[in-house]
Amino acid sequence: MSKIAVIFPGIGYHTDKPLLYYSGKLAAAAGYEIIKISYPKYDVNLKQATKEQLATFVKMCLEATTETLKDAGLGDAEDVLFISKSIGTVVAAAYAGTGIRQVYFTPLEETFDYVKKGVGIAFNGTKDNWADYKKVQKLAAEYDIPLTTIEDANHSLETGDAVKDIQNLEKVILKLVEEEII
Numbered sequence: 001m002s003k004i005a006v007i008f009p010g011i012g013y014h015t016d017k018p019l020l021y022y023s024g025k026l027a028a029a030a031g032y033e034i035i036k037i038s039y040p041k042y043d044v045n046l047k048q049a050t051k052e053q054l055a056t057f058v059k060m061c062l063e064a065t066t067e068t069l070k071d072a073g074l075g076d077a078e079d080v081l082f083i084s085k086s087i088g089t090v091v092a093a094a095y096a097g098t099g100i101r102q103v104y105f106t107p108l109e110e111t112f113d114y115v116k117k118g119v120g121i122a123f124n125g126t127k128d129n130w131a132d133y134k135k136v137q138k139l140a141a142e143y144d145i146p147l148t149t150i151e152d153a154n155h156s157l158e159t160g161d162a163v164k165d166i167q168n169l170e171k172v173i174l175k176l177v178e179e180e181i182i
Contacts, residue, residue, distance in 0.1 A: 003079040004072060005032035005182075008065075008088030010106075011039070011046055013156060018169050019105045019123075023083050026173060026182045032081065035072055037065050037088070046087060047130060054090075054110060061091040074100075081182065086130060086155065089122075090114065103181060104145070105172075106131065106155050112139040121146050121181055123172055125153025148175055 005027035009015050015024060015036045028034050039061045044053045074080050080100045084092035089107040093114035096102065102120030104111060108131045122145050124133050133149060140147035150157050150168050157172065158165045176182045 002073070002077040003030070003032040003081070004035060004074060004077045005081045005083060006035045006037060006069065006072075006092070008037045008082060008084035008092045009039075010086030010088055013085045017156070019157060019172065020083065020085055022169065022173050023103060023176060023182065026176065027081065027083065030182050032079075032182075035068065037061075037068055037091070040064055057087070058090050058094060058110075061087070062095055065091060065095050101181065103176065106157065107136060107140075109135050109139065112143060115143045115145060118144040121148075121175070121179060123148045123150065123157060123175075125150045125155065125157050127152055128155045130155045146179075148172070
């Protein structure tokens with residue numbers, strides 16, 4: 001069985017950060033070939049970007065994703081899983097065709113412009129400084145995307161308490177296993 005997991009990082013949240021590192025490691029242990037997406041440089045503060053600037057960056061990321069995945073054989077794989085974080089959730093949702101499963105770590109509101117109804121699972125925090133967690137909760141409900149919200153967690157799903165952050169990371173990873181996502 002051919003299984004491919006594609007990891008879409010955030011801007012400052014690279015694939016070696018805990019959520020992506022451990023979900024990728026879990027996927028590799030489950031027999032997935034891991035492909036990591038890289039984004040082009042863009043000289044705009046995305047946190048303060050206009051809708052147009054964000055759309056331009058997403059377009060650039062989609063082009064980079066297309067180039068990275070052109071020979072990956074996604075269409076021939078029996079199982080394709082996209083694991084994404086932050087701006088990567090927008091890119092992953094926009095790129096995905098039918099039959100691609102999704103994990104959205106701290107999705108942005110713009111992610112839901114592309115989400116396919118009922119496809120995916122999401123995680124966010126109540127103190128996310130990049131996306132209004134209540135709006136994300138509402139959008140996730142509208143699109144039938146199960147959402148786990150971590151109390152007092154920021155955009156990295158961290159609280160500042162190392163022990164609590166490790167416990168929350170465990171909760172997230174176990175949810176992926178229990179829901180048979182990975």
